[in-house]
Amino acid sequence: MKRLKGLIKKSKEFFLIISRVVRLLWNSSKSNFIKTMIVSIVSGITIPFTLVIWKYLIDDMSRSIVSGNIAPVLFWLIFYFIFNYLQSVLMRIKDYQQNILSSYLNRYTSDLILKKVKDTDLKYFDSSMIYDKIRKVNEESTGRSISLLATLTNFIQSFSSLIGTITVLASLNVGIMLLCIFICIPTLIVSMKMAVTQYEFILSDLKDYAL
Numbered sequence: 001m002k003r004l005k006g007l008i009k010k011s012k013e014f015f016l017i018i019s020r021v022v023r024l025l026w027n028s029s030k031s032n033f034i035k036t037m038i039v040s041i042v043s044g045i046t047i048p049f050t051l052v053i054w055k056y057l058i059d060d061m062s063r064s065i066v067s068g069n070i071a072p073v074l075f076w077l078i079f080y081f082i083f084n085y086l087q088s089v090l091m092r093i094k095d096y097q098q099n100i101l102s103s104y105l106n107r108y109t110s111d112l113i114l115k116k117v118k119d120t121d122l123k124y125f126d127s128s129m130i131y132d133k134i135r136k137v138n139e140e141s142t143g144r145s146i147s148l149l150a151t152l153t154n155f156i157q158s159f160s161s162l163i164g165t166i167t168v169l170a171s172l173n174v175g176i177m178l179l180c181i182f183i184c185i186p187t188l189i190v191s192m193k194m195a196v197t198q199y200e201f202i203l204s205d206l207k208d209y210a211l
Contacts, residue, residue: 021148028108029101036097036153043090044157046083048164053080098153102146 025033053076060072 018148018152022152024108025101025105025149025152029104032097032101032104036094036101037156039090039094039097040153040156041160043087043094044160045164046087046090047161048168049083050080050087051165051168053083094153094157098149102149105146105149 057073057076057080060076064070064073
């Protein structure tokens with residue numbers, strides 16, 4: 001029970017870090033942030049549509065065995081390949097938007113660090129270690145923020161995919177939907193532990209490289 005409470009507490013702290021990163025992303029480039037989020041959501045929603053396509057494809061394959069008419073099967077196969085191509089295009093667009101947003105984030109965090117350095121008392125610059133710390137802060141803050149950006153976009157994509165999949169499965173079979181939810185629980189626990197571990201790395205870096 002204590003471990004669960006500790007995990008929940010650290011998870012809350014991690015999501016607090018995520019909210020701060022979201023604020024950084026929003027301030028760095030509002031338009032690119034919105035575009036990246038939209039593309040992530042759309043790319044996630046496309047996955048449940050694949051289930052729908054396969055459902056109709058399997059149904060028409062069953063009918064074609066009896067009727068001998070393969071035209072509907074060919075239609076769904078062609079439609080699937082086109083849809084699969086569009087999915088790959090969306091993923092490329094998502095990566096492209098993510099790289100652009102990362103560049104804006106890099107510039108924004110560098111400006112924040114330079115502003116902090118500008119406001120720092122000159123007596124701290126007597127030690128040569130301060131310059132190494134400034135460099136490490138710049139590298140670590142940008143690297144961690146970009147890593148969290150990737151985590152955020154993947155989470156949004158997975159969450160929208162999960163909601164869409166649950167909706168599709170609920171319309172087909174509630175039992176299958178519940179089974180899929182229970183199957184996802186271990187993955188969720190592992191993901192939360194990974195998130196907490198990543199948070200602890202970020203926290204340790206902030207303590208080590210704080211000015």
